Amino acid sequence: MKNSLTYYFKISLYAFLLIQIFLCNNISAQETEEPKVGLVLSGGGAKGFAHIGALKVIDSLGIKIDYVAGTSMGAIIGSLYATGYSGQQLEDLFNAVDFDELINDEFPREAKSFYERENEEKYAVNLPFDNFKINLPSGLSRGQNVYNLLYQLMLPVNDVTDFEKLPIPFFCMATDIEIGESLVLDKGRLAEAVTASGALPSIFQPVVIGDKILIDGGVTNNFPIEELRAKGMDIIIGVDVQDDLRDREALKTAPEILLQINNFRTISAMKNKAPLADIYIKPDIANFSVLSFDEGEDIIANGEAAARDNIEALNTIKNSQRASTNRSYLKITDSIKVESITIDGNQMYTRSYLLGKLKLRGGETLSYENFKKRINNVIATNNFETFRYQLEPTDSINKYRLKGQIRESEATTFLKLGIHYDGLYKSAILGNLTKKRLLFNNDIASLDIILGDNSRFNFDYFIDKGFYISFGVKSRYNQFTKNINPQLALDEGSVLLDDLNKIDVTLQDFTNQIYIQTLFRKDFSLRLGGEHKRLKITSETLFSENQEDDFEFDNTDYFSVFGKLKYDSYSHPDFPKSGAYFSGDFHWYLNASDFVSDFEPFSIAKADLGYAFSFSKKLAFKTETSGGFVIGDSSVSTLGFALGGYANNFINNFYSFYGYDFVDITGDSFVKACFTLDYEWLKKHHIILAANYANVENGLFETGNWLSSPDYTGYALGYSLETFIGPLEAKYTYSPETGEDYWFFNLGFWF
Numbered sequence: 001m002k003n004s005l006t007y008y009f010k011i012s013l014y015a016f017l018l019i020q021i022f023l024c025n026n027i028s029a030q031e032t033e034e035p036k037v038g039l040v041l042s043g044g045g046a047k048g049f050a051h052i053g054a055l056k057v058i059d060s061l062g063i064k065i066d067y068v069a070g071t072s073m074g075a076i077i078g079s080l081y082a083t084g085y086s087g088q089q090l091e092d093l094f095n096a097v098d099f100d101e102l103i104n105d106e107f108p109r110e111a112k113s114f115y116e117r118e119n120e121e122k123y124a125v126n127l128p129f130d131n132f133k134i135n136l137p138s139g140l141s142r143g144q145n146v147y148n149l150l151y152q153l154m155l156p157v158n159d160v161t162d163f164e165k166l167p168i169p170f171f172c173m174a175t176d177i178e179i180g181e182s183l184v185l186d187k188g189r190l191a192e193a194v195t196a197s198g199a200l201p202s203i204f205q206p207v208v209i210g211d212k213i214l215i216d217g218g219v220t221n222n223f224p225i226e227e228l229r230a231k232g233m234d235i236i237i238g239v240d241v242q243d244d245l246r247d248r249e250a251l252k253t254a255p256e257i258l259l260q261i262n263n264f265r266t267i268s269a270m271k272n273k274a275p276l277a278d279i280y281i282k283p284d285i286a287n288f289s290v291l292s293f294d295e296g297e298d299i300i301a302n303g304e305a306a307a308r309d310n311i312e313a314l315n316t317i318k319n320s321q322r323a324s325t326n327r328s329y330l331k332i333t334d335s336i337k338v339e340s341i342t343i344d345g346n347q348m349y350t351r352s353y354l355l356g357k358l359k360l361r362g363g364e365t366l367s368y369e370n371f372k373k374r375i376n377n378v379i380a381t382n383n384f385e386t387f388r389y390q391l392e393p394t395d396s397i398n399k400y401r402l403k404g405q406i407r408e409s410e411a412t413t414f415l416k417l418g419i420h421y422d423g424l425y426k427s428a429i430l431g432n433l434t435k436k437r438l439l440f441n442n443d444i445a446s447l448d449i450i451l452g453d454n455s456r457f458n459f460d461y462f463i464d465k466g467f468y469i470s471f472g473v474k475s476r477y478n479q480f481t482k483n484i485n486p487q488l489a490l491d492e493g494s495v496l497l498d499d500l501n502k503i504d505v506t507l508q509d510f511t512n513q514i515y516i517q518t519l520f521r522k523d524f525s526l527r528l529g530g531e532h533k534r535l536k537i538t539s540e541t542l543f544s545e546n547q548e549d550d551f552e553f554d555n556t557d558y559f560s561v562f563g564k565l566k567y568d569s570y571s572h573p574d575f576p577k578s579g580a581y582f583s584g585d586f587h588w589y590l591n592a593s594d595f596v597s598d599f600e601p602f603s604i605a606k607a608d609l610g611y612a613f614s615f616s617k618k619l620a621f622k623t624e625t626s627g628g629f630v631i632g633d634s635s636v637s638t639l640g641f642a643l644g645g646y647a648n649n650f651i652n653n654f655y656s657f658y659g660y661d662f663v664d665i666t667g668d669s670f671v672k673a674c675f676t677l678d679y680e681w682l683k684k685h686h687i688i689l690a691a692n693y694a695n696v697e698n699g700l701f702e703t704g705n706w707l708s709s710p711d712y713t714g715y716a717l718g719y720s721l722e723t724f725i726g727p728l729e730a731k732y733t734y735s736p737e738t739g740e741d742y743w744f745f746n747l748g749f750w751f
Contacts, residue, residue: 038233043072044241045290053303055087062324075172173217238277356466426453659714659735
């Protein structure tokens with residue numbers, strides 16, 4: 001019995017010792033296990049730059065973040081941090097971004113087709129007009145530039161579709177607009193998910209992902225701290241850049257009022273969410289708005305200061321971690337090779353049309369900036385709501401298969417309006433009706449009706465085939481009344497030239513063209529076609545015994561064939577800071593009606609060449625040269641060259657020339673050079689200094705005088721202001737040859 005008790009005692013003692021060893025080891029393991037650290041970043045528009053300042057402090061301490069969650073701007077910055085960018089690199093990246101261009105979807109001018117540049121840059125208002133109802137867009141911006149930038153920055157994790165497998169696990173919040181509920185986005189395409197999370201209502205259009213229509217996550221959950229805690233986080237650092245409610249003095253615009261309404265729920269929710277953060281960082285950003293993107297440096301600095309106010313608590317987290325985390329500089333992809341192209345979702349627009357806009361055929365290597373421009377070529381047509389694309393890597397480095405998903409625009413009819421004044425056409429109001437897909441999928445029809453001192457109209461119909469042969473029809477009626485040089489209307493030998501310095505004429509021009517067009521070397525448009533022109537020039541100044549009405553200088557139908565080669569990469573139609581321009585035009589006049597009794601076929605060739613560059617961000621220089629001549633013996637002086645005045649919507653062979661009035665200088669051949677210095681001393685405020693020189697006469701190139709010193713010179717000093725209806729300009733011009741000066745005024749886009 002005694003031995004039995006001894007045996008059980010030993011067994012019990014061994015069991016107790018084993019339990020003690022197990023408990024001690026378990027306690028030791030628990031004491032050495034690192035806490036999981038989560039980071040949650042709220043939405044707040046431009047005020048979200050403060051997140052970058054907080055991240056810089058976190059990085060400087062070497063704190064390891066185990067999970068990132070964010071909403072709206074917090075999702076954008078948080079996702080890039082989860083991709084591998086440091087706070088300092090994010091500051092460098094965001095300081096280099098033009099946020100006006102990013103948010104407003106301001107595509108570079110060269111992204112538009114030649115047709116769109118010619119026909120879209122004259123309207124102050126452009127509204128969808130389907131079913132005879134004006135429809136406002138669902139957002140000011142489609143967010144394409146945002147997607148383009150994010151996709152480029154996220155290329156290092158391009159193959160990750162489960163966000164928990166990112167270098168730092170991540171999720172973001174969006175709002176399902178159909179049911180009004182928040183949605184956790186933790187799978188899919190990272191750039192697309194983050195674009196949806198930041199789709200601020202009224203600013204950005206909703207983002208369609210699968211069968212859901214998503215907007216800014218801040219509408220329903222601007223600080224997803226509970227969702228982050230559910231991921232197993234022991235410690236959560238929260239950075240809150242959300243607006244407080246503003247007083248009446250700050251609520252001056254519709255976006256500010258909408259943001260205030262949106263903030264009612266989120267500000268109330270933050271009263272319960274803020275205490276859930278173990279470290280709550282609240283930067284002082286009361287003096288900034290959600291659109292203060294031009295004050296990014298100050299906002300970042302305030303975020304950094306707020307994080308340093310919590311430096312002791314942050315150091316406690318750092319001390320609980322065994323190793324320090326150093327974030328290296330993440331290389332950004334700057335060039336790619338697109339080996340093949342697949343595009344889905346296009347129903348109305350053909351593959352050839354899309355490739356023509358992309359200017360891609362496959363197998364091409366290009367810079368990533370150039371690639372983004374090609375993508376924007378498609379969106380700039382306004383035929384598509386979005387172009388979401390993926391670059392699938394191949395076996396070779398930086399070689400990809402482009403796979404795109406197009407969502408076509410439902411709007412096909414547009415009402416456009418404009419207003420204008422200049423010294424030639426005087427006051428005018430423009431109304432336009434544009435219809436896309438009128439007869440064919442790739443076509444567009446546009447009708448301008450211009451009412452004012454000189455009523456006019458323009459009609460254009462164009463079937464765009466991209467790289468292939470396109471087809472177009474144009475019809476245009478112009479008229480104006482002006483005192484002009486009589487040499488434009490009278491034959492050189494007329495005795496009337498001895499008695500008249502100026503004659504008052506009314507010019508009416510009705511021109512119809514039918515043509516084919518193709519892209520040449522991707523950046524040139526080549527147009528070939530036939531033209532009918534009815535030109536009527538009359539005057540009340542002169543009287544003829546054979547005519548009861550006004551004296552007719554011309555009342556003729558001209559028939560010609562023509563060719564036109566054009567290149568245009570100007571950054572702006574009126575105030576370019578970079579780019580080049582070339583337009584070459586050749587008309588062969590084959591026949592005319594009986595008004596011209598001795599008509600013989602003749603040709604007119606002309607060309608314009610321009611180049612613009614910038615000395616600095618504010619100072620730009622533009623040089624332009626033009627020339628033209630008549631081939632063959634022509635008795636038609638009314639189609640000759642005429643220089644003078646200032647306008648951008650001249651017809652036939654009229655050209656601007658500072659220092660002279662409209663149509664003051666005439667001849668059948670000319671050369672001209674113009675040099676313009678543009679100083680943009682404030683944004684959209686331009687001080688213009690210009691000089692132009694020309695030789696103009698009949699047979700200029702036969703005599704060789706085109707190489708001599710200029711016979712005509714003129715200078716201009718002007719001020720231009722860019723407004724939403726177009727430029728507001730005043731120019732004082734002077735010519736030393738005549739000693740005369742002229743003021744030219746212009747308001748609105750040219751049409």
